[in-house]
Amino acid sequence: MRESGRTRRLLGLGARTGGALIRTRLGGQADWRALGEALFEGLSELKGPAMKLAQIMSQWDDLLPPDLAEELARLQRQAEPMPWADIRHTLVEQYGELDARFREIEQRPFASASMGQVHRAVTHDGETLVLKVQYPGLAEVLESDLAQVRRLMRLGRWFKVPQARLDALFEELAVSLRGELDYHAEAEALARYRARYAHLDRLVIPEPLPEFSGPRVLAMRYVAGTPLRELEEADHELRQQVAVTLADWLTEELFTHGELHADPHAGNFAADEAGRLVIYDLGAVIPVPEARLTAMMHLLEATLEGDAMAMDAALLELGGRQGQGAPLSLYRESAEAVSPLFQPGEQDFGDVRVHRRLRELSPKVWAAMDRLQPPADTLLLSRTLNGHYWNLVRLGARLDMHARTRALLPSAPA
Template identity: 30%
Template sequence: MSRKALPIAGLVAAGAAIAAAVAATRLDDPPPAVGRAGRTLRVWRLSARNSARFAIAKARGLGSADERRAQLDQEFAIRTAEDVARELGQMKGVLMKAGQMISFILESLPEEAQSALATLQSDGEPMSPTLAAAVVEADLGGPPEQVFLDWTDRPVAAASIGQVHRAVTHDGRDVAVKVQYPGVHDAIEHDLDAAEVMYGMFSSMMLKGLDAKGLVDELRMRMREELDYRLEAQNVLTFAEVFANHPWARIPTLVPSCSTDRILTTEWVDGMSFDQFMREASQDTKQRAGEVLWRFAQHAVNRHGIFNGDPHPGNYKFHHDGSVTFLDFGLVKRWEPGEWESLQPTLDAVVIDRDPELVCAAMEGSGFLREGHGLDPQLIFDYVSSPYRPYLVDEFRFSREWMIETLGRVMDVKGPNAAVIEVLNMPPSFVILDRVVWGVNAILGKLEVEGPFRAMLLEYVADGPPATEIGAAEAAWMKAGANS
């Protein structure tokens, strides 16, 4: 029986919010295809509609795509490639991702501050329709009206490094087309250079042993990967294979023929946003969806060594049965040889053994602590185990209050844990994983999910029996896959 460790964190939680600042892009909305007959009818209707539109426009001598976009361009603040490059540092890229993370992690912020930051979880300032169309034409060989049967100039979402347009393919599929902002590469490199300075300042004030360069190098590598939509397309295919026919987790279907290094097209997903889900779903449905979110991360990390590093609410679509569609696979971490083996002993010692002496020894071996720190192992254990409480008791209920209390404790650099915080380091391998843990915990707190999380954890780290109905469904799904 293997003893894998749960990849959850808090070991260097004082640095978690900052380390999590750099992340991924956002792919909004994408999934089930219509039946063949319905799709054929839709293609016919759209073709007829577009033909009529063209005839009317020709008769009037106006109404071209360029004229329509010119009118829409006036509604947007960004109208030229130069504007995009200039404005990216203010509202796209790394800095926007920092706001996205902080807005739903820092529960202890005043409500007014949380509300202001929450706007970063949804839409940023979009680029003009003309710019988006130019990217499509350059990458797919024709204007959107030719490449797609139907194209919506107004984006349905605009986020950190791209925006999403709704379209219909020539075979009648509803799709979400994510188009990357021109100039975003240079903007992100600039932001990351600034982030390195920020990490240096942060470590000098709080975490004296923090390897700022190592952290920023890890983040820069992930962000560079995120800029390549072909790599994200491969990630979508990988996760679709890993979660094929899963009873509760859904992955959008990729449309390879309409995807490039700057364009990513997937089938459209209708579903509820996080805010709508919070307003309309029953507590039972929230409970089910929260467990699905949690298990999605556990299954990916523990059983496949690959995980999505951007767990903010805008990257999910929620459904009335409690199932969840997972969007955006730009920031995906794969364990390099030795990375997981280095982190595992520390996580085992905290969650499974619950032994302060083992925790200290493992943390020194993993690079979380320097040797000769001289601190009481119990003091260290009490601090680093704070975010692990859901797995140290038989039953646990996530809540915003718990998140506020836990974050307050781990980020109180002048409180009783100051001596521990000062000697802690965060190995680069741990950065993205730490972000996932705090992000998922924050969402579960908002959903007020409860359950036997220790027993649920043992399903993944010690081949334990299913602890819930969803766990049993997942176990049956895995068995069916193994026998197919």
Template identity: 35%
Template sequence: MAKKPVTTRSGRFFRLAGMTASVAGQYAGQRARRIFRSDEDNEGARSESYTRMADQIVDTLGELKGAVMKVGQIASQTQDFLPKEFSDALERLQKEAPPMPFEVIVGQVESELGKPVSELFEYLQEKPYAAASIGQVHRARLHDGTDVIVKVQYPGVDESCDSDLKQLRMALKLGGLLRMPKEHVDQLFGEIRVRLKEELDYENEARNLELFQSFHANDDWVVIPKVFESHSSRRVLTMELVEGDHISEVTPEKYDQDTINLIGHRIFTMMADQLFRYQCIHGDPHAGNFAYRPDGTIILYDFGCVKKLKPEIVEAYRNALISALEEDYAALDQHLIALGARVESQPAVDEAYYAMWRDILIQPFRSDTPYDFADSELHKDVAAKTTTVFKYLDYFKPPVESIFIDRMIAGHYWMMKRLGVQAAFREELEKYLRQSPD
């Protein structure tokens, strides 16, 4: 029997508190049993315990949706501060969430917009168009015949944001899952909280939509939906229905390789423009937030998570990339300090360590020969070297100001791979690195 959805602050608190107590108990028990085991047995038991705790946390986050689920999604792309078992389990949260009952959605729409659904729309489709962490989307039609999609925030999510984050942080701490100093945890969760507060404000998202429409006004290959303010509020956002093919529908029957490569170049241009020219990025680049058309058009959805970047952070990022390309690792070390990714009080990092990561990450930019993302194993190469992070754990910290840049790049890598893009980006990258923002 399906559990009744949790839509109250107290309900969310008790569900999360129960999860935290269980995880803390498992961790304490595992530590106590460790005394009587060999190192090899301890490693296997630790992994099994982490997997059990991770599964319980992920199941709870997926059920509650909201801030905790969104943090889980971010954490799955920030794998250097959590055990692998936990990061792997968190990847499940990247999948679409199970939908909220329709009567809950109708109640939220009517409460927010102050009218019965029948007065607002000719129809509001019961089956969700998409379901995500903090809300879900339904197709609808206005009374003038305009087809729209209506994004509806789950009840109770925004009021519970701070409480949810505290509970999740406590669960990770008591489960022995956080691998960094309190100061760095404070910075990381502080940044996530700010982004979540923005994402929970659909009026802010409407402003972001207009901002990105202005960014891409001259790019006729980028489509961003129009907002209907008359049918929108802080927790309900009504936009024009703009359809394209989900990444799973980009097949050889509809898209030849030249078109896929064109889309790849356009994705790179869009990403680089947002980072280096506009210094403002679309910070949630998963497959569900993009669609495509056989003429090479890219459609962007969901502008709740937008990160406005400080000019000095963009400059430090630019300089770090230039230093890496030029194999100037002493300069790279300094630029990573400026970026907030390196602990300044620690001595310089061994250049061989930087060279190892540079040789892995430069693969798509190594030459002017097209790189085949479909066959790319860059992510496996990264995973194979993650254990080396522990040697320098005290030297690095989560780059709070640039964490969403890393998230954007990782998300676009996976889209390029799924699309099967074959393209050379070295010349384009160097062009962006050597030009000043307009």
């Protein structure tokens, strides 16, 4: 689709969304299911920034109408693939004659995402690879798409999302998408993570293959696995093993190496036949400066102590909190909602009472966002950790977070 056609399509979807919002404001009824279906169909075809934004929005199930959130969530797992002819064109640009390099390439993608899709391939030596192929022309239209997405995001104010939050979300989205186009950086991240976490025998990271990779194709050895989203009905022991590995890896990422995998949607993780955690995508890895991590641990410690004034001071340390800050009662409610997960002993991440309370609290936090004003990088870090939290919820994890965090808090003995 040419750039002008993409722009018209995006504006049309925005107009339809705006119309639904206006009807609800005027006391009418919007067909959120129909709107969600239209957005799913349109964004599945367009790919790119708008699809990525919708995937992020689908996680806001505490704010969006349920029918709309449910349809947008399909973009995480059922997005329509790009036609094979378009993908083949990119592969031919990379490899030349495909039959000379591969015995077989599956035309149906192994996975489809916002910026590219993954196809299995078999070399003439019989080795199975996966080829992550960037959508044709996406790099050329990215900035134009981002400009249209910024306009669409103004509709977030109808959901009472503060402008500061929308601006920060846009900057986060733009930086993330520009980074996801850099397959060389992702190949380097795969190699770095494989070396760094080689001692974690329950963690698997696919090996990048430079001899088959290029600017728009990233090749990796194929690692079979059951997607995390399909493990909810699996054996409890398997789910617990995967959850513990995920928690161990995230802790080491943050507190030893100062980095974090920043695309936590469930499709990026799986369990192999040995019950090991597989991480498929490292297109979004963010640095976490020590000063930022220390400030966040100050906030966690103040939260666990129920000290509203110390929580406010920690937000100032993080670089947020404007004017008079949030009401102290909101800090206290936040502490009461979070603290149960950090009580001594194993805590059940599947306990619906905990996330129900967090969901009930979320609109109040968002309403105070104009006064809290967390920096954009903190918002990305917070959203990422929230995504990993929900992965642990999906697994029904039982973890002793008190023991895991006790030595990491600022007041812990040296």
